Amino acid sequence: MKSIVYSRPGDPSVLELVERPVPEPGLGEVRVRVVVSGVNPTDWKSRAAAPNGLPFPEVTPNQDGSGVVDAVGEGVEGISVGDRVWTYLSAHERPTGTAQEFTVLPADRVVPLPDAASFDLGASLGVPAMTAHRALTVAEDGPRRLHPGALDGLVVLVTGGAGAVGHAAIQLARWAGATVVTTVSGPEKAELARAAGAQHVVNYREGDPAGVIRGIAPDGVDIVVDVAIIANADLIAKVIRPRAVVSIYANTGGNEVTLPLRAHMGLNTRFQFILLYTVGREALAAAAEDVTAAVRDGALPVGESAGLPLHRFALERTADAHAAVQDDVVGKVLIDVSPA
Template identity: 40%
Template sequence: MRAIRYSQLGEARDVLGLVEMDTPAPAAGEVCVRIALSGVNPSDVKSRKGRPGMTHPPFEQVIPHSDGAGVIEAVGEGVDPARVGQRVWIWNGQWQRPLGTAATHITLPEAQAVALADDVSFETAASLGIPGLTASHAVFNGGDVAGQTILIQGGAGTVGYLAVQLAKWAGARVIATTGKSGAARASSAGADVVLDYAAPDLAEQILAANDGAPVDQIIEVEFGVNIGLDAQVIKPNGRIAAYGSAKEMEPTLPFLPLLFKAVTIDIILVYLLTPTQRALAIDQVHRALAEHALECPVEQTFSLADTALAHEAVEAGARAGAILVDCQS
C-alpha cells in the first residue's frame, strides 16, 4: 500500500513523506479498509508538529489521521465475511496506534469501521469521526434538547457548524456566536440568532435573544476565554459542554457563580467516549443524515502525495469546510 508517514516532529513539508509498505492483514476481529478519503483535523496537525513536552512521535513511524471513509476489502477471523465490500467510515483511526488513514488502506478493529448508508457520500463520511461525533456528543450527552435554548460558541467553526445543524434538527432554539465573517455560515446552518463574539455587551445580547432568560446549555469552543461569560448566561443546573480551549489552556474558573447555579461542566475528548456515549453519538448522526438534516461541506481535497499541503491548509484556518485527502489518487 501507499502511505504518508513521519518519524520525527516538525513542519509538514519537512517530515511527511510518501512511502510504499505492506498492507497489514486483518487479525482476529479486524477489517482492512481501502480508504477513499482521509479527513485532516487540527489534532492531526498538532500531533505531527508536537504538543507541549513532546520531543518525538509516540511511535517510530506514524501514518497520520484518524478520520476516513472507504470500502472493506478483507476481514479477520470472527468478523462476518459479508462485511467485505461494505462502505464504511472510520473513527479513532490513529488514536493510540501508529497506522492512521493517510494511506490507501487501514487495518483496525471492526467496530471502528462503521457501516455507511449508500446515499451518504465518502466526502461527508470522512468528516464524521472527529467533527461529527464531537458535535453530536456535545449536543446530545445532556439528554433530549427539544424545546431548549442552546448557545453555541463558535457556530461557524467545523464542529460548531455541525452542532448548530444537529441542535436545530433535534428541536432546540440556537443562539450562535461567530466572528463577523462567520455570521452567514452559522445562519445557513439554522441558527435562530447569530451574535458577534467580540461584542462588549455579549452577555446582555445573549440574554436578550432568549427573552431575558438564561440559556439551558452551552457548547463551548474556547472554554478558558469564555467561562466567565458562560457563567453569567447559563441557567441553574445548566450544562457547559466544552471541546476546546486553545487560547487559554489553564483557565481560572469563576467557581462561586458556577457553584450557585450547580452548573455541570462536560469536558469532551471525542477519542475517549464510552461505548454507550459513542453509540448514541453515532446513532444521532446517522439519523440526522437519513433525514437530510446534516451537511458536512468540503473546503478542498488534496492528492495523497500532497498531504503536506492539506496539513498546511488546516493550519491556515479560516476555512468553511473539511480538508480531505484522496487516498487513491
C-alpha cells in the same frame, strides 16, 4: 500501496509519501480502501507535539476517513466486503490512520455510511460530529441520546459556530429540536453559521453579546458547546440557566482559565471536558449510531452551501493539508486518497 508517514515529530515537512505493503486484517478487524481522508486539529497536534517521542517507530496520520470495505477478518459480523463506511479514531493507539490507500481498523471503529451520503461527508464526521454529539448529551437535565425531538424546548449556545465541531453541533442540535444560538467573529462566519442552521447568530465582538443572547433566551441557555472557555467564561456565566452544562472541547487561547466562581456555584453549573480518546466505548458507540441516523435523515450536509466549505488536497499533498488545518483554515480539509 501509497501511504503518508512520519517517523519523528515536527512540522508538516516530516510527512512523506512512501510505498508500503497492503496490510491484512486480523481477528476482529476490517480493511478499508480509503477514498477520502479527513484532517482535524488533533492530527497535526499529535504529529507536532510528542515530548516523550512517537508511540510507534512510524506513524500514518489522520483519525477520520471514508471508503469501501476491502477485506474482513475472522470474527467480524455485520460488515461485508463492498460496504460503504466511515471511520473514527482510526489512528488512536494504532500506527496507521487514513492517510493511505488501505487501512486496517477494529470493526467497532468502522460504521456503515448511508447510501445517499457522499464519501466527503463520511470523512467529515468522526472527530467533529462525535465530539458535538458528546457535548450535547451530558447535561444534567438533558438526553443521553440524540434523535428528532430529543432537545425540544432547550436552548443550545454554540461558541465558534463556523468551525467543524461548531458546525456539527448546530446541525445535530437542530435535528434534535433545539433552538440554536451561535457566536461568531464576523459576517463571513455568520453566513456559514446560518447556512448550518443556526436560528440566531451573535457577533461577540460587537455591542452587548450577553444581552443579545439573554434577549433570545430570557430563562437562560441550557447547553453550551464551547471552543474557547478561556475567552468565553464571563459571557457564559451571564447567559446560562441553573444546572446548565458547559461542554468544553478545545483549549483555544491557552491552558489555564479563571472562572467567576460565585456565579457558577449559584447556578450549579456543570463543566464537562470532552476528548474522544477517553470518553469510553459506550459513548462512542452511541455517538456513531446517532450521527449515522442524522446522516440518514439528511441532517449533516457539508460544503459551503451547508456552512462548511471543503478544501481538497491530493494524497501527496498531505503536508499542505495539515498546514492548512494548523493555520486555522475555515472549513473542512479533505484528502482525496483513491477513486470512489
